[in-house]
Amino acid sequence: MEKFNVNHVFKFTLINLFFLFSIFNANAGFLKGRVIGGENDTLFKATIQLVELKKGGFSQRDGTFLIKDIPAGTYTLRVSYIGYESKVIKGVKISKNDTTNINVVKLISDIKQTDEVIVEGRREMSGQAAVIDMRKKSIQVADMLSSEDMKRAPDSDIGQSLRRVSGVTLMEGKHIYVRGVSERYSITTLNGANLATTETDKNAFAFDMLPADFIENASVAKSFTPDLSGNFAGGLVQLNTVKFPTKSGWKFSFGASGSDNLTFQNNFLRFAGGKTDWLGFDDGTRKLDRSLAKSTPMEYNTLLNSLKNSSDEKALQEATNQWLAFGNSFSDKVWKQETISAPLNGSYSLSYSGIYEVGKVSEIGLVASANYGNSYSSESIVRSQMSGDGSHFNYFGTGEAMNFSTNLGGIFNIAYRLDENNIISLKNTYNHSSDDKNTIIEGYKEQNEIRQYASNFIQKSLYAGQLSWEYKNLAKENALLDLNLGYSTSNREEPDFRRVRYSRNNPNEDYRVDIYNLDGNGYQAGRMFSDLIEDAYTASMNYTFPIFGDENSEKFKQNLKLKFGGLYEMKQREFDIRSFTIVKSTFVLKNIYDDDFGYVVPNVGDEEFYDSMFSKSPAEIFNNENFTHNRLGYSEETKPTDAYKADETQLAGYLMGDWKALEQLRFIAGARVEVSNQNLSSYYKISSEGTDSLFSENSYVDLLPSVNVIYSPLKGMNLRASVSRTLTRPTLRECAPFTYYDYEWQGDVSGNPNLERALIWNYDLRWEYFLNPGEVLSASFFYKSFTNAIEETIIPTSSNFKRTFANADGLASSYGVELEFRKNLGFITYLLSDFMVNCNLAFINSEITVEQVGKTETRQMWGQSPYTLNLGLYYYNHDIDLGVDVSYNIFGKRIIQVADISRYSFENPHVYELPRNLLDLSIRKTIFNNLELKLVAKDILCEKSIWEQGGKQVANGIRGRGFSLGISYKL
Secondary structure, eight states, X not given: OOOOOHHHHHHHHHHHHHHHHHHHTTTEXXXXXXXXOTTSOBOTTOEEEETTTTEXXXXXXXXXXXXXXXXXXXXXXXXXXXXXXXXXXXXXXXXXXXXXXXXXXXXXBSEEESSSEEEOSSOXXXXXXXXXXHHHHOSSOEEEEEHHHHHHTTOSBHHHHHTTSTTEEEETTTEEEETXXXXXXXXXXXXXXXXXXXXXXXXXXXXXXXXXXXXXXXXEEOSOOTTSOSOOSSEEEEEEOOSXXXXXXXXXXXXXXXXXXXXXXXXXEEXXXXXXXXXXXXXXXXXXXXXXXXXXXXXXXXXXXXXHHOOOHHHHHHHHHHHHHHHHHSOSGGGOEEEEOOOOEEEEEEEEEEEEEETTTEEXXXXXXXXXXXXXXXXXXXXXXEOTTSSSEEEEEEEEEEEEEEEEEEEEEEEEEEETTEEEEEXXXXXXXXXXXXXXXXXXXXXXXXXXXXXXXXEEEEEEEEEEEEEETSSSTTOEEEEEEEEEEEEEEEEEEEEEEEEESSTTSOOEEOOOOSSOOTTTEEEEEEEEEEXXXXXXXXXXXXXXXXXXSSSOOOEEEXXXXXXXXXXXXXXXXXXXXXXXXXXXXXXXXXXXXXXXXXXXXXXXXXXXXXXXXXXXHTOGGGOSTTSEEEEEOOOTTTSEEEEEEEEEEEEEEEEEEETTEEEEEEEEEEEEEEEEXXXXXXSTTOOBSOEEEEEEEEEEEEEEEEEOSSTTEEEEEEEEEEEEOOOHHHHOOOEEEETTTTEEEEOOTTOOOEEEEEEEEEEXXXXXXXXXXXXXXXXXXXXXXXXXXXXXXSSSEEEEEEEOSSOEEEEEEEEXXXXXXGGTOGGGTTEEEEEEEEEEEEEEEEEETTEEEEEOOTTOOXXXXXXXXXXXXXXXXXXXXXXXXXXXXXXXXXXOGGGXXXXXXXXXXXXXXXXXXXXXXXXXXXXXXXXXXEOSSOOOEEEEETTEEEEEEXXXXXXXXXXXXXX
């Protein structure tokens, strides 16, 4: 009998498997072809799908594709690429053992160019290639960011995403600097409408309020055309949410994150709050008592004066009872401290998009999204103030700043497409955020050792809504009318900002709370309540129509289009503040009515309480039981000019022409007229007659011309030149005379009603070369000349410093070069075809000459960095659906606070922020086509943020490294 042979069995198995495989594939065929764009450019990684089989693949770098092992039959082929209209080819026949060649599939871009990027049909404008195509056809010098860019990066909000744009840097985690100038020289629109701001002391939008997931694409316009607002010099940031969805479906996401310096460590200090703090809303725990809130500072000070000077027994008794009732109306539970172990941060989101047919030609598109997130953070900080001669620090302290933040929001957009020429859309965006920040600082001030506590809860909300109507071919073919109404409102509440300072002049003694001034000092022991409300209303109309020629004809014809329109905008702002100081009762209540004696006697303080309790914790000292006639009470330091109300109106009109004189040459020119008016007055009255304490008015009429030239010597290449005049007006906050105390920086901040608008001439040159879809090379040069540049200025005083705003006396200029390289690395070797590098580098210089009380200085402008660098390396493998993103960012040394050089005796007294290396990592993996995992590591290098003055560090801060894991599921 023959022995069992493993080799025979193995060979037999292989032969049978091959035979079975051959039988199975006997009826199989192949399909090949090539995909190109509208300008015959190859489309890399276009999606190829046989609809009936749900089988397909992607095009290669040269645009070709090959699909193997297709059963014989007749199929429908669908070819799609983001930013292009999908193409469906029916009746594609696959034969046995044969290759079907459909040759070239040409896709047409979804973006039709008139005088601006105008979108036709249903399309997705979130893809990188689509957004770069928008940039190529834009009439401005602009940089753009796609939703695809934002989702693959390790960024949670739109501010972090925008710092990836060439020439853009992020300040304080929420404000952006464009081309080296500060945030006050940029403005922001959402879906074409200006936004109300939640910032009390800055002309800036807080970009950390909007999650990156809310935005379909973002554009930073760096040159001006008359159809844009002229109120910017750095950049006009245009944020857009989805108007009409491309498909229906649900998406749910959740994530967890933490940091290596805080999470699961028992070192997070917080003060007691309300039951709804986790949602970002104060439940009334910190709210000022209603009866006290209804009173005015003048009324409360009248009460205090009656306590100090009244000789009428009955009146004194009534006033005393009222004052003591006010003292006990403040919540005392909020002084209680606790230290906890910070848990993981959490984030959750749910979104839906749907398309509904209405009749034969109409349809409704719906996009809805909701999100919630919270996070714990801790920063080790150093804060100080330099003396006027630079020899020493007037104040120096180190400590911790701990913050619990929340973010809650959503979007609801609905669009009704009546037909191919008409679409009406309503877009709604809401966001609510909060910060519960607690700070402890220890150090010295004025020869005393100090320990300071501050607890500050801030809740901010923003709603923005836009109603728009686009009507194509109105009165003329290729004409476009768009009408827009916009409304946004913001609210910033700061209920019960509490500060308390302890000091000692002998290290062997206990710290004692600083309550010793007759009128009290809110910086040392006090409570502040503030509320900011701003509403913005906009209405605009734009109409574009051709004069001659047809830009859409296959053969070039000279063509000219005109565009005109108008804008009405109104902003209203109210800022209310009450600031109370904690004092010894005897400083206010000199005499009391004694029930036992039946007459008025001098008030005597409880010295035993002062001696025994002033070294206790804030919760023990400021218990309401201690607010009595002989222990503690509240005085008020609010001034009538601290609170204010203001409004600003703008009426604008423009006319511009777009002339394509040659196939390679295009001129865009026109002018805009803006008429603006600002009014500002005190919120409170200063006399019984009801007269305002302050009233100021600023009115301007400005003509803003613009000329843009675009020359395209080669396909995909543009050479742009632009000359324009723009301006930046003082904001309502910068004009307000209100002064508030910045606890963390130990100084006053006040506005300047005498500010003038700044006027800017802008000159731009840009060469850009768009290679394959998603790839670009560009080089830009710009020059800006400022008159009356607005800058922030610091002024030292004997014990503090003052921060205010002022016009520079001399001319200022800013100029620089921007370089960008975004390229797939497959040109080096096919092994790198899944890698893309994105690098943008800006070199910027600015000069401003300032004359101050006999001193003249030439320096760089406030906020200008000499360079900015963004470097990203991206890897994406279609076959396994894996993406890796490594991002690096750095900016050059910049002035963060401008000093009044006449008040300092040493050279270059400005405060500088030093460069900081920032490295982030993101890894994404899709499983089962609808489940995505995302792992993020942020601030991997974890370097200090350092501020320097006179060669000495005056401030620094360091946060831990952040890590997060997110999961999203699509239906």
